[in-house]
Amino acid sequence: MKTEVVNKTIELNKDLELMLSCAMRYAMGRRTYIVGTFCDYVKSIMQDLSLITLERMDQDFDDFAKSGNSWGDECDRETWMRFKMELDEMIKKRKEQNDR
Numbered sequence: 001m002k003t004e005v006v007n008k009t010i011e012l013n014k015d016l017e018l019m020l021s022c023a024m025r026y027a028m029g030r031r032t033y034i035v036g037t038f039c040d041y042v043k044s045i046m047q048d049l050s051l052i053t054l055e056r057m058d059q060d061f062d063d064f065a066k067s068g069n070s071w072g073d074e075c076d077r078e079t080w081m082r083f084k085m086e087l088d089e090m091i092k093k094r095k096e097q098n099d100r
Contacts, residue, residue, distance in 0.1 A: 012045065017053040024057055028064045028080070031072040039083040046086065051094045058087055 010016065020042060027038040046054070061084055071077035 012048055014050075017049055020049070021053060021056050021060065025060055028060075029069050029072055031076060035072060035076045035079050039079050043083065043086055046090050049090075051091070051098075054087060054091050054094065058084075058091060061087070 023038055024042070027034045042049075042057075061080075071080050
């Protein structure tokens with residue numbers, strides 16, 4: 001059986017951004033590869049996400065942290081903390097750009 005590789009481009013729109021927010025909520029607290037996969041993917045497109053989505057992710061992160069839930073294993077917690085730093089930096093950058 002021959003498998004054909006097809007490269008497709010998916011438009012980044014409000015629905016896809018909402019799906020990414022849902023994926024983040026799913027990945028929080030997991031102890032699997034999904035944590036790194038999610039964080040790496042979102043970091044690679046973070047500059048293209050809307051400020052609304054970035055702020056929603058930031059709020060979800062803060063809500064999860066306040067709830068006292070476990071971030072998973074230590075490697076997962078470290079991945080989430082690096083993600084949060086980059087998320088905060090991007091939000092700050094966007095807000096500074098909007099002030100100009």
